[in-house]
Amino acid sequence: MSINPILKGVSNGFKPDPRYTVSEYADDKRILTSESSAEPGRWRTSRVPFAREIMDACSPQNGGSQVKVMKGTQIGGSSIADNIVLCYLDIYPCPILYILPNQDLAKGTSQRRITPAIRNIPTLEEKILGGKSKKDIGEMFTKRIPGGGVTLGWSNSTSSFRSFSARIVILDDVDGFGEFGEGSVMALGKKRADAFPTSSIIYINSTPTYSGESNIEKEYEESDQREYFMKCPECSEMIVFRWELFVFDHSNYVLKGEVKFSCIHCGTLISEKKKAHMMSENNGARWIPQNEGHEHRGYLIPSFYSPWVTWEKIAREYLEAVKMIKQKGDEQYMQVWQNTRNARPFIKKLAGVDIVDRNSRVEVYSAQVPSAVKIITAGIDTQDDRFEILVLGHAHNGELFVIDYAVIMGDPQFATTQKELDTYLNKKFTRVDGALMKIEGTAIDTGGHRSKDIDEYVRHRLPDRIFGIKGSSVKDAPTINKTMYQLTDRNLVSVGTIRIKDNFYAKLAIKEAGVNFVHFPDIEVINKEFFNMLTSEKRDDKGLYVPIRKRNEAIDCMVYAIAVIDILLVNVDTLQHPLIHIGEAEMIETVIKPIQDNYMDEF
Numbered sequence: 001m002s003i004n005p006i007l008k009g010v011s012n013g014f015k016p017d018p019r020y021t022v023s024e025y026a027d028d029k030r031i032l033t034s035e036s037s038a039e040p041g042r043w044r045t046s047r048v049p050f051a052r053e054i055m056d057a058c059s060p061q062n063g064g065s066q067v068k069v070m071k072g073t074q075i076g077g078s079s080i081a082d083n084i085v086l087c088y089l090d091i092y093p094c095p096i097l098y099i100l101p102n103q104d105l106a107k108g109t110s111q112r113r114i115t116p117a118i119r120n121i122p123t124l125e126e127k128i129l130g131g132k133s134k135k136d137i138g139e140m141f142t143k144r145i146p147g148g149g150v151t152l153g154w155s156n157s158t159s160s161f162r163s164f165s166a167r168i169v170i171l172d173d174v175d176g177f178g179e180f181g182e183g184s185v186m187a188l189g190k191k192r193a194d195a196f197p198t199s200s201i202i203y204i205n206s207t208p209t210y211s212g213e214s215n216i217e218k219e220y221e222e223s224d225q226r227e228y229f230m231k232c233p234e235c236s237e238m239i240v241f242r243w244e245l246f247v248f249d250h251s252n253y254v255l256k257g258e259v260k261f262s263c264i265h266c267g268t269l270i271s272e273k274k275k276a277h278m279m280s281e282n283n284g285a286r287w288i289p290q291n292e293g294h295e296h297r298g299y300l301i302p303s304f305y306s307p308w309v310t311w312e313k314i315a316r317e318y319l320e321a322v323k324m325i326k327q328k329g330d331e332q333y334m335q336v337w338q339n340t341r342n343a344r345p346f347i348k349k350l351a352g353v354d355i356v357d358r359n360s361r362v363e364v365y366s367a368q369v370p371s372a373v374k375i376i377t378a379g380i381d382t383q384d385d386r387f388e389i390l391v392l393g394h395a396h397n398g399e400l401f402v403i404d405y406a407v408i409m410g411d412p413q414f415a416t417t418q419k420e421l422d423t424y425l426n427k428k429f430t431r432v433d434g435a436l437m438k439i440e441g442t443a444i445d446t447g448g449h450r451s452k453d454i455d456e457y458v459r460h461r462l463p464d465r466i467f468g469i470k471g472s473s474v475k476d477a478p479t480i481n482k483t484m485y486q487l488t489d490r491n492l493v494s495v496g497t498i499r500i501k502d503n504f505y506a507k508l509a510i511k512e513a514g515v516n517f518v519h520f521p522d523i524e525v526i527n528k529e530f531f532n533m534l535t536s537e538k539r540d541d542k543g544l545y546v547p548i549r550k551r552n553e554a555i556d557c558m559v560y561a562i563a564v565i566d567i568l569l570v571n572v573d574t575l576q577h578p579l580i581h582i583g584e585a586e587m588i589e590t591v592i593k594p595i596q597d598n599y600m601d602e603f
Contacts, residue, residue, distance in 0.1 A: 020091055021059040021061070022056060022083055023051070023056050023083075025086070026086075027042075027044065027045055029124075030042070032079075037079070039308075046280070047307055048307065049279050050075075050279065050285075050305055053299075055083055055084065058201045059087075063196075063198050063199035064200060065201055066190075066204065066223075066295075066297070067297050067299070068296060068299065069299045070205075070208055070298070070343055072303030072341050072342065073303055073306075073309070073341070075301050078172065078205075081203060081205065082113050085150050086118070086121065088168055089127070089128075093147035094147065094148040095149065095166045095167055096149065096150040096151070096168040096170070097153060097168070097170070097189070098152045098170045099153045099170065099172065100153075100154050101154065101177055102155070110140055111140075114150070128143055128144070128145060129149075141153075151166075166193055167196040167201070168200070168203075172206075173207075174186060174215040175208060175214050204219050207340050208339050210335075210345055211346060212345075222296060224294040225298050226288060227240045227287070228286075228301060230279055231284045232265060232266060232278075233268075234263060234270075235263060235268065237265035239264060241261065241302065241304040243302075245261055245263075245264060246259060246261055246304075246315065247260050248315050253319045253323035254319070255315050255316050258312075261311075272310065272311045272312075301343060302342050303342075303343065347539075356508070361520050362521065363521070363522060365401075365519075366432045367430050368403060369393055369403060370519070372393075373401050373431075374394060375440050375575060375579050376393050376439050376579075377562075378391050378561055378564070379558060379560025380443070381445050381553045381556045385410070385411060386410065387417070388407050389405070389408070389421075390402065390558055390561050391403040391406075392558070392561035402521060404521075404523075405526060405530060406525070408424060412454060413450050418457055425464075425466070426438070440568070441466075441467070441565075442464075444457075444466060445469065445556065446458070446469060447471070455468055465568065469493045469495045469563065469567075471495050471497040472495060472496050479496045479500060480493060480563065501559060508534075533552055534554045536550075536552040
């Protein structure tokens, strides 16, 4: 007696998943066609070794996961998505939802990628339930199998997937998704997996668009932010491809000679001929989280890693983009390059931060601390003969209130100067209702000529939430790099200063009080020189901040004071009441855990 295929599929759905990863399946079964690949033939993960961990993170053994990929072009992101679909259809039958930006892309994905791929896997083709004719492999937007199937939907019509529940959700090219009045398409897509809390996989990928507007940028920031590290062929230290470390000669925007990569550790210039060897997992290449401990996996993979795009081509495109900016003021080419090659969101030019008129920005506070402030932090810049301190209040919706700016004269290595700093940091600041607020966390610069002395100062004050920090000039460094704790025996936090400055200068450009506005008190120390220091840096052509005035202590202090919020892991918007003190009493509402001497061990 024959077994009903539907009942067989349901029965198989209750069997435990075999231990077979997506990458293993792709290497065993996937045949690329000329319709979907520049290299038709058997799929080889070794050709794109960085893809192995991404695919395996989407295997059933990692159920309940979100996997996010911010990518350049020609790195195989869509092929990874296809491999996930094929593997689950063939080996782990279940409902799959595949969302693209529009119906045309969904149709093209079905016709040119999914359907030809199924035809090349006989064990899978025979499982697909029939379409309108015998020649069809399922329907255009649905491929059904016993126990499951894949449905293709599109973001500009949520009705194409709104009532669908899926164990596997693929959100492809998410920066092409729009908002259409029913809530975020991203959120709606993710909710389709709610019925499978422990076995679902949500795979999200896209090239980014504009910073602050990019869906994949937001998703990547809410992940453990992995980057693909390789061993330098000369010194064997771990390195990662970043554009600022590529070296080449040019004249009048024309490339001259070979493009090489400079090892950040030993300075060796590495030829692209060694790229494939370096990228091999057998030679030690691996993904390393830059935001370790986050529940979601995130992967950043620019086109520098692609086996199909040369460094020479990428450099030529970059020079052409620079030429268009210099000669025509046209940033469109650079935006495309930044998004598709560098895999980073493009930062629009910021207006209104070059000159800040003091009289138009200062305001009379009703007390030292405005009533909107929920928590106070401080940032300290260290000079050879003084400390400079900025005290900052944080309110809901990104509003910032400068509370005070102080200078403590004296060599920072001396105990007398440090004692005076301690006294200042223990000050209480008065609210309009008479309640007192104290500085809940402080970040102090450990660079410069007094680094050892500041390290020692911080080491004895971690329970007081005084943190030593070092600014990172890497363009896409996370706000707080927790891996620094593991890479050094110093009590040191690496701070992504570029990202914080971008955000702060965008806020400073806002002219009307409200969301993200920066407030300044009308007090003597907040003077013209203070505003000159606050706006003393600009981005250059490489996206790095360079000084345009001699003194920049105020902007450094501002960056450090902002960074403290991330170090403390505080979400200001969730604070319903300010952190206040009555005399010497304890905090009325405690939301920050006391920090122990072994605080760094948590990371």
